[in-house]
Amino acid sequence: MITVLAYAAIYLIWGSTYFAIRVAVGTIPPLLLMGIRCATAGALLLAWAAVRGDRADLRQWRHAIVGGALMIACTYGALAWAEQRIGSGIAALLSATSPLWLTTLEWPRRGRPAISTIAGLFLGIVGVAFLVVGGSARHLNLAASGVLIAGTLAWSAGSLYSRPPRLPSSVALGAGMPLMLGGVMLLAASAVVGEPARDAARDITRASLWALAYLIVFGSLVAFTAYSWLLRVAPAARVGTYAYVNPLVAVALGWGMAGEPVTATTGVAAAAIAASVALVLRGGH
DSSP states (O other): OHHHHHHHIIIIIHHHHHHHHHHHTTTSOHHHHHHHHHHHHHHHHHHHHHHHTOOOOHHHHHHHHHHIIIIIIIHHHHHHHHTTTSOHHHHHHHHTTHHHHHHHHHHHHHOSOOHHHHHHHHHHHHHHHHHHHHHTTTTOOHHHHHHHHHHHHHHHHHHHHTSTTSSOSOHHHHHHHHHHHHHHHHHHHHHHTTHHHHTTTOOOOHHHHHHHHHIIIIIIIIHHHHHHHHHHHSOHHHHTTHHHHHHHHHHHHHHHHHOOOOOHHHHHHHHHHHHHHHHHHHHOO
């Protein structure tokens, strides 16, 4: 039952966070938003770990800095910035390519992937290219798409880097350390670029605050912890199936609640990306 709930968290909750981010960045600066989200959730997880008596050594904290910079600061910063310029459904589709980058990054270490994996990689590239080229004239910001894909690459590199023993086997520490450190980096970046001062007069809506609370509690505390736990108890390929369920949830929410367009281009790209990720996961590596 716990495993089923954990999969439900990364399937449904993470899929819904794209819409929540879209709502929150409407009146909260993007770096500040993600910094508050991640630093708060990370601090709560570390407090829980302290109560449980979990400990990490200095070497693991150093690794957590790198993991937090890649998985949290770069990825979430890119996502929040991009969602000011593109729809949440498109953002989820582009983010769904993460298993493709994971496979590519592991290629030198694990050898040549299976044929189905190579076919999936090619199909995924075609899907992303079709989405970008086909939608650029009307609905897609090319710069935001490029930043988001770069953030997805950072997530993939950080995921590979942050596996035990670099980070503790404790789920609370393994999730909380990069979350908090990455969140602090995002807050520092927000201050450096002048977000708080520049947007001090902005009226933050109640909807944005509710979206922020949802992201902290469900998007990070629940879903990110579930993801970290699943990586310890289930095959990584199976856990990675969240990548092609999330876009379906995000596109449906964006269309139903925000009126985001669902064009033929989006549909074809979604099918291609979903099929590509399925092929990669089926191939194993």
